[in-house]
Amino acid sequence: MQIVIASGKGGTGKSTVAANLAWSRAQAAPVTLVDCDVEEPNLHLFFPGGHTDTPVTRLVPAFDSERCTRCGDCGRFCRFGAIAVLKDRVLFFPEICHSCGGCALVCPNAAITERPISLGRIEERHPLPDLRLISGVMNEGEAVGIPVIQAAKEAAAGDATVILDSSPGTACPVIETVKGSDVCVLVTEATPFGLHDLKLAAEVVSSLGVPACVVINRSCGDEDETEAFCREQGLPVFLRIPFSREIAAVQNRGGLISRDLPGWQTAFAGLYEQVVSRVEVQR
Amino acid sequence: MKRLAVVSGKGGTGKTTVTAAIADLAHRDLDLVMADCDVDAANLELLFSPNVQETIPYYGMKCAQIDPDICISCGACAEHCRFGAILEEKAIYRVEQADCEGCGVCEHVCPAGAVTFVERKHGEIYRSTTELGPLFHARLIPGSGTSGLLVTEVKERALEAAADRDLLLIDGPPGIGCPLIATVTGCDAVLIVTEPSMSGRSDLERLVRVCEGFRVRMFLAVNRSDLEERITAEILAFCAEKGITVAGLIPFDDAVQRAVCSHRPLTRTPSPASDAVAAIWAVIRDEMGLP
Numbered sequence: 001m002q003i004v005i006a007s008g009k010g011g012t013g014k015s016t017v018a019a020n021l022a023w024s025r026a027q028a029a030p031v032t033l034v035d036c037d038v039e040e041p042n043l044h045l046f047f048p049g050g051h052t053d054t055p056v057t058r059l060v061p062a063f064d065s066e067r068c069t070r071c072g073d074c075g076r077f078c079r080f081g082a083i084a085v086l087k088d089r090v091l092f093f094p095e096i097c098h099s100c101g102g103c104a105l106v107c108p109n110a111a112i113t114e115r116p117i118s119l120g121r122i123e124e125r126h127p128l129p130d131l132r133l134i135s136g137v138m139n140e141g142e143a144v145g146i147p148v149i150q151a152a153k154e155a156a157a158g159d160a161t162v163i164l165d166s167s168p169g170t171a172c173p174v175i176e177t178v179k180g181s182d183v184c185v186l187v188t189e190a191t192p193f194g195l196h197d198l199k200l201a202a203e204v205v206s207s208l209g210v211p212a213c214v215v216i217n218r219s220c221g222d223e224d225e226t227e228a229f230c231r232e233q234g235l236p237v238f239l240r241i242p243f244s245r246e247i248a249a250v251q252n253r254g255g256l257i258s259r260d261l262p263g264w265q266t267a268f269a270g271l272y273e274q275v276v277s278r279v280e281v282q283r
Numbered sequence: 284m285k286r287l288a289v290v291s292g293k294g295g296t297g298k299t300t301v302t303a304a305i306a307d308l309a310h311r312d313l314d315l316v317m318a319d320c321d322v323d324a325a326n327l328e329l330l331f332s333p334n335v336q337e338t339i340p341y342y343g344m345k346c347a348q349i350d351p352d353i354c355i356s357c358g359a360c361a362e363h364c365r366f367g368a369i370l371e372e373k374a375i376y377r378v379e380q381a382d383c384e385g386c387g388v389c390e391h392v393c394p395a396g397a398v399t400f401v402e403r404k405h406g407e408i409y410r411s412t413t414e415l416g417p418l419f420h421a422r423l424i425p426g427s428g429t430s431g432l433l434v435t436e437v438k439e440r441a442l443e444a445a446a447d448r449d450l451l452l453i454d455g456p457p458g459i460g461c462p463l464i465a466t467v468t469g470c471d472a473v474l475i476v477t478e479p480s481m482s483g484r485s486d487l488e489r490l491v492r493v494c495e496g497f498r499v500r501m502f503l504a505v506n507r508s509d510l511e512e513r514i515t516a517e518i519l520a521f522c523a524e525k526g527i528t529v530a531g532l533i534p535f536d537d538a539v540q541r542a543v544c545s546h547r548p549l550t551r552t553p554s555p556a557s558d559a560v561a562a563i564w565a566v567i568r569d570e571m572g573l574p
Contacts, residue, residue: 008324010294010457015482039458040292040489042482079344079387100365100386140492143431143461168294168457169323171423171430175381191543193299197324204425222544245510245535252511254481 002162003275004181006205008197010168012187013217013241016251017271018165019046020258021185024268025161026131032159034152036177037167038120038136038145045254047127054124056136056151057116058099063090067111074103074112095143120148122155132159149176170197170204178205183279184212185271186235190223198226202233213278215271218243238274239267285571286442286451286470288320290494292486294457296478297506300539300549302454303330304560305474305567307548310415313573314448317413318441319420320434320466321456322406330546333411333418339440341408341421343432344385345400347378353397360389360398381427408437410444417444431461438466449573459493467493472500472571474530474563478507479514487518491525501527502570504563508532528570531563 005018015037022033023046035043044051061074061083068090075085082097083090094117104112120138127133136152138145156162166177178184184205188198198214205212214230216223219240230237241247241257250260257264289302298321309315319327347368349360354376361369361376368382369389378389380403390398405427411418419441423430438453445451453470456462467473473494477487487503494501503522508515515532522529538554550557567573 012295039460040486042485045481045485077387079385098384098386100384100388101363102386102388102391105388105391138460140459140489141496143464145460170425171323191540192329192546193326193543196326196329200324200425207425248510252480252514
């Protein structure tokens with residue numbers, strides 16, 4: 001069972017839902033929580049403690065200046081503009097290299113080999129006996145964290161219950177996180193921004209063939225438009241989290257409402273059951 | 284012309300609310316152009332009901348395509364593709380376009396010449412007019428990749444239009460990856476909008492370290508600053524250490540949600556949050572030497 005938490009709009013409470021869902025479930029059965037927001041990973045803030053690190057690397061070209069004849073084939077091949085061949089040397093810009101390996105393939109003099117450079121790391125923690133937390137962390141200054149997302153998902157592969165926390169937006173990192181999941185929980189807030197971005201996220205998730213359901217966060221009672229959209233699209237709303245300063249305070253300090261406020265453990269355990277039933281309905 | 288981008292690291296800290304409020308104040312005596320560079324979830328348009336003047340298709344990188352009549356099913360393309368973009372089913376190979384990065388390796392290794400590169404529309408760029416001035420915004424077709432390149436194209440068009448004006452104001456994306464890097468590149472200053480939470484602070488620190496790689500002046504505003512004053516104080520100490528100008532604090536205020544829900548900039552109605560943004564804008568305007 002792989003459950004993914006996504007949103008479109010940022011800051012709607014994806015990590016809140018992911019962390020509380022995992023914590024509540026881990027009271028009853030083993031669960032693996034995976035932070036796929038590799039640009040700004042935050043789930044570890046809810047579960048402080050020691051961790052083990054595994055590096056994530058990507059391949060970039062290394063140029064052998066003895067063999068290189070400055071023919072320029074690699075520079076002409078590279079569609080990303082990462083290689084500039086000058087009369088006397090080759091300039092390489094690793095930050096725009098996509099690690100496709102094409103330059104090494106086209107070099108007529110076997111002057112290019114590939115070497116791994118650091119892209120990020122996978123951190124692993126065990127905050128509860130039945131809770132395994134895997135965090136993908138992209139190095140600051142890198143542009144594309146997709147291989148870190150892949151490595152984080154790979155580290156959780158085979159675990160019985162996996163909860164993935166996605167980055168905001170609708171572009172490549174979100175697609176990489178969502179694809180292959182059994183069900184998606186879309187977290188939204190009942191504002192025009194929240195609804196606009198919920199529509200986009202619902203479109204992405206649907207295009208990937210993943211069934212979805214909705215959690216409305218910071219609900220202030222006036223959510224008619226969001227409810228109407230969910231009805232039209234056949235998206236069940238499984239949980240509403242009201243706005244309150246008490247909930248915000250727990251959240252802001254890195255607390256878990258399912259652990260620190262009464263009633264929320266039951267609410268999140270109920271959410272888990274409903275999300276799982278959504279998968280079974282689809283099957 | 285000065286270029287100012289509003290960014291945040293963490294999503295949902297109030298970038299768009301602050302951008303819209305600053306635009307509303309700035310346009311009163313400056314010549315302004317706006318760009319929404321949060322292309323995968325663009326929201327500025329929801330506050331300014333833009334009149335679209337021109338729609339420009341966005342193609343991004345060309346994607347590979349395999350001609351099944353020429354393909355000899357050797358599998359060389361799938362073997363060499365680093366992005367897992369080539370799928371095989373019963374010896375029929377095809378390109379999953381969402382995964383294709385357009386690198387050209389498959390075309391190079393294909394012994395039959397079955398691979399060609401085709402343009403595919405990934406989105407649209409809009410040149411619009413609003414009551415505050417021109418707005419450049421975009422829509423990425425959900426499921427398309429490459430949003431960093433779309434950010435660059437939106438920005439280039441906005442820069443061209445802003446050439447003889449006072450200010451290009453950019454609503455930026457969350458995160459620290461390619462869309463953020465494309466947004467910050469070439470800006471004179473960024474205004475970082477953060478919030479006093481553990482997540483907000485952690486994301487802020489990562490964002491600041493990325494921005495330090497650019498020659499860009501950093502301003503900071505803490506939104507909902509009174510919700511967790513201890514973390515607000517830690518953020519201010521971090522700014523002092525890094526030499527970041529704190530432009531101001533915005534208190535938690537119901538007026539913010541009311542403004543968003545009525546599709547209006549915050550600054551149209553007096554409120555504590557509206558006054559705070561006005562003070563922030565006064566600092567930035569002065570420090571950037573805007574007229």
